[in-house]
Amino acid sequence: MRIVAWLRRTPQGWRRFGVAVAASLTVDLLWTFLWFPSRVQDRILPWDQLPPSGVPVIVLGAGVLPDREPSRVLQGRLEQALRLQQAGKARWFLVSGDNRSLYYNEPLAMRRWLQRAGVPPAFIVSDYAGRRTYDSLKRAQAIFGVRRAVVVTSDFHLPRAVFIAQHLGLEVRGVAADTERNGFWARLSFWSREWAARHKALFDTWFPPDTLLGPREPTPDDWAPPLREGAGDAANAQKDS
Structure with missing residues (x-):
């Protein structure tokens, strides 16, 4: 109430108030869309520049259509x-997403799509409790034993996912899926929601949310351990010698 009274009494009160709000919003936008992604930019690569590493690929979920097929995103x-x-460049896949009901199942839609594309079922592991980015990455670490991975998600989402993964102690590289084909208004909606989500991600690093955990689940690493990064080069060097 004092602020309102001051604005009414001061001729330039509203102008100063507007300048303060605009300055705060500008700083916030710079933090959200410049500083935040700059923290993880060195961990994000184009897919064709990603070196072979023998690690799993975590595919983060997104919307599923009423016919239970993956959305465009x-x-x-x-x-x-x-x-x-x-x-x-993919050792195996961990498809993680929301399975909130019998009629909505992101991991199942992802698994079916990959299998139709020719990926062997044994190399697809499903996590049905990845309701949030934080949950997916925390469960990848705690339930599926992932320590190093490649994270694949949409371009607007990737910096946040890598930021959370690094906070959890995961060694990750990120590969972005382009969203250009979704059109201007859809992309504007994505980035608007991402503005709020990045603030929430920072909050989660300070106050970790409760994540549904459970016993260790088997993965292809349990029966066929992945090669270390550069192991193939070392083997070739030994042959040449």
Whole structure:
């Protein structure tokens, strides 16, 4: 109330108030869309520049259509993940998303899409409790034993996912799925929601949310351990010698 009274009494009160609000908003936008992604930019690479590493690829979920097929956003993530597999850069897939009911199942939609694309079922592991980005990455670490991974998600989402992964102690590289084909208004909606989500991600690093955990789940690493990064080069060097 004192602020309102001051604004009414002061001729330039409203102008000063507007300048203060505009300055605060500008600082916040700079933090959200410049400083925040700059913290993880060195961990994000184009898919064709990603070196073979013998680690799993975590594909983060997105919307599923009423016919239970992946939405355009989710399909873009799956297509990018498939490129990695076809280039020999995916050890196995962890598809993590929301399975809030019998009629909504992101991991199942992702698994079916990858299998139709030719990925062997044994190399697809599903996490049905990845309701949030934080949950997906925390469970990848605690339930599926992931320590190093490639994270695949949409371009607007990737900096936040890598930021959370690093906070949890995961060693990750990120590969972005382009969302250009979704159109201007859809992309504006994505980035608007991401503005709020990045603030929430920072809050989660200070006050970790409760994540549904459970016993360790088996993965392909349990029966066929991945190669260390550079192991193939070392083996070739030994042969040459």
